[in-house]
Every structure is written in C-alpha cells, then in structure tokens.
Amino acid sequence: MKIEPPFPRRFYASPIPNFEKFDPCRGIEGYCAAIRKFLMPDSTPNSFSFAEFEIVSRTYCKGSIFSRVRRLSDKKLDQLLSTPLKVDDFFPPTSNAGHVRAGRFNAEGERKLYLADHPFVALKECGIKPGDYFLFSYFTLNKDTHFTYAANDGSRFSQVLSSLFATQDERFYEVIRRVYNDYCNYKAHHGIAYDSVKVQRNQQDATWGTIDSVTNFAMTEDEFPAARLHAGWLARCDEHYRPCYEQMLLPIARKKRQLHCVPYFGNESIFLSAHQKVMKKIQQIRKKTESLIQREDYEDINTAPFKLLPQQGYI
Structure with missing residues (x-):
C-alpha cells in the first residue's frame, strides 16, 4: 500500500453538524446541503463555484x-x-x-x-x-488498485467526510452514499477505503x-x-x-x-x-x-481527480 500526497486545498468556511445522531428535521437533503455549503460557502443557485480539497489516494499493489x-x-x-x-x-x-x-x-x-x-x-x-x-x-x-480515503487527521473537509463515514447511525447511510458519489468516487479509483467503526x-x-x-x-x-x-x-x-x-x-x-x-x-x-x-x-x-x-514497483495515479456537480438538490 502507498499513500499518495493529498490533493491541494482551496477554501472552506461554514459550520458543519455532527453525525452522531440523525436529525429528521434536517433530513438527508439538509445534511447534503450543509456539507456542500461547508466546501463552497459562497455558492448560489446562479453561480458556478469551484473548490479544491485534500483527500488521500491509497495504492494497493497487485x-x-x-x-x-x-x-x-x-x-x-x-x-x-x-x-x-x-x-x-x-x-x-x-x-x-x-x-x-x-x-x-x-x-x-x-x-x-x-x-x-x-x-x-x-x-x-x-x-x-x-x-x-x-x-x-x-x-x-x-492489478494495482487505487482507493480514496478521507483521513480523520487530514484537512478540515477530509475530517468532515471521515466523521460522516464513521457514524454508527444507519439513518446517515443515504447521506454517506450521496457524499461518496459526489466527492470520493472517481474513474481512476476502484472504490473507497475507510476505517472500521467496530474495531x-x-x-x-x-x-x-x-x-x-x-x-x-x-x-x-x-x-x-x-x-x-x-x-x-x-x-x-x-x-x-x-x-x-x-x-x-x-x-x-x-x-x-x-x-x-x-x-x-x-x-x-x-x-x-x-x-x-x-x-x-x-x-x-x-x-x-x-x-x-x-521497490515502489506499482502504477501510480498521475492526475488529480476532477468533477462537475449539479446545483439541484443542494443549494
């Protein structure tokens, strides 16, 4: 396994809720919107916003x-x-x-x-x-494979993702899936690595x-x-x-x-x-x-992941 240097960070700001207990009043859409607002605090329904954030790419050898x-x-x-x-x-x-x-x-x-x-x-x-x-x-x-990983001691946004992924409240699972697909799922990667919540x-x-x-x-x-x-x-x-x-x-x-x-x-x-x-x-x-x-005898990822996300359902 090799841990690649994190991708560069751009900006964050807004407060983020904790993920210990799901709040039905906030709901799935509310949590997703809050996470997106944390990453892109100046985003509006009519704006085109850009943000970079740190996330780890782990390589596992063939x-x-x-x-x-x-x-x-x-x-x-x-x-x-x-x-x-x-x-x-x-x-x-x-x-x-x-x-x-x-x-x-x-x-x-x-x-x-x-x-x-x-x-x-x-x-x-x-x-x-x-x-x-x-x-x-x-x-x-x-073959050599690559997995994204949100470190709990990484950037502020990485810590937010790590905290969400580690929740033991299953009512957050739909939030986790949406957030993973938006911020951690890339064509160059085979999936996601995450820490156990039970061990x-x-x-x-x-x-x-x-x-x-x-x-x-x-x-x-x-x-x-x-x-x-x-x-x-x-x-x-x-x-x-x-x-x-x-x-x-x-x-x-x-x-x-x-x-x-x-x-x-x-x-x-x-x-x-x-x-x-x-x-x-x-x-x-x-x-x-x-x-x-x-010997570092494996294939690395040489490009930084990039995604375009729609506004609908978040802002």
Whole structure:
C-alpha cells in the first residue's frame, strides 16, 4: 500500500453538524446541503463555484490480499448446502440470486464488494456472533488498485467526510452514499477505503492478537474483475470468536466459476494439509507484495481527480 500526497486545498468556511445522531428535521437533503455549503460557502443557485480539497489516494499493489465475510441466514445456508458452492457465492448476490441490502456505501440492490485488511475486522463488520454460519474468504488483487480515503487527521473537509463515514447511525447511510458519489468516487479509483467503526486500531483480542489494521474497502461493481477469489471456507463462529471450518473451497483454474470442495468432517488430515498449504501461499504472496512496495514497483495515479456537480438538490 502507498499513500499518495493529498490533493491541494482551496477554501472552506461554514459550520458543519455532527453525525452522531440523525436529525429528521434536517433530513438527508439538509445534511447534503450543509456539507456542500461547508466546501463552497459562497455558492448560489446562479453561480458556478469551484473548490479544491485534500483527500488521500491509497495504492494497493497487485497481489494484495484482503479478507471478506458473508453472513448466511438459515435459509441461505440450506440453499448452499444443497448445491455445490461457486465463486459467485463469495461475491455480493446479483438481483437474480438474492436481495442486496443497503449498506454504508451501497444503496439497496446496488452491488459493492466489501473487503477488510484483517479477518477479525471482516467478522466484526458483518456482525458475526457465536453460532452463526458464514462464508469466509481471501481475495487477491490482479492489478494495482487505487482507493480514496478521507483521513480523520487530514484537512478540515477530509475530517468532515471521515466523521460522516464513521457514524454508527444507519439513518446517515443515504447521506454517506450521496457524499461518496459526489466527492470520493472517481474513474481512476476502484472504490473507497475507510476505517472500521467496530474495531479499534491495535485492539487486543485473545484469539486474534493485536489488530494492526482496521481498514475496510468498498469496491464498485464495475471494478469487481480486479478482485480474484484466492480461497474460501464455509465456517461457523465458535464461542471464542474463531471460525470452525466445515468446507474449504478452492478455485479451479480451467473452470473460472467453479470450486473444488475439501470437506473437513471425515476428511480431517487431508483438509488440514490443504488448509496449511493455502495459508503458506498467502504468507508468500504478502511477502512479495511488501517487496513490491519497498521497490515502489506499482502504477501510480498521475492526475488529480476532477468533477462537475449539479446545483439541484443542494443549494
């Protein structure tokens, strides 16, 4: 990962509301208007306003590995157990395959690939509890990718965005989606990186140890081809918040959408051997990625993002 220098700032002024608790009287339009007014305080319905602001661009090298968790309902679990798991099951469901719930950065029915830098963060973000079944997976990037990031110690406008993105009040989700699309969604980027609201950096866990990264990612659907499933597991969360694996699923090279299943029960020795082989490979990939970062062997973004925004609905 490389953090690029922030884009240049121009001006700000107006006060901004906090995002701890959604105020229905202000409403979604009111919050969006307040954020826009903070960035462009002199804007009017008849003016053409211009503003520059600082935001971080993070580059993740080809081969970078991320974790993903998809929680399974009892109904979905029964469906998956009755038919062979496929690669698509580890991605967000399509409109034909199931309902896509609204999330922090996606509207209802909109597919976003949510990933995490640490498996513990992925579990917590999905609200996994002891006894829950879920699909756990590691994804690798097949090319250099770039994500915008609003730093909480950056410019004043970056701090505003960071505060909004970190809210735990789900009533702000529509505000987050609009603000992301207006100020953080660019063609040169694959999505957005943001910090977990459920795990603290350097948090200690009895099972997982020190959580050294709390970064999450939301990748836009048209960028899904940049992410490849490396390995997946059907698992259940035990009382110590550890995944108890029941199946391991490995992509088949010549059949891109199909998976080779290695069951655990009645097959323990073969499963453990295959699992250790996969984890060893993941460690090798991570070391290679670290080497690429040290050599600065990756593709950078050489242009500053630019957008034109309409006046309607804001001023």
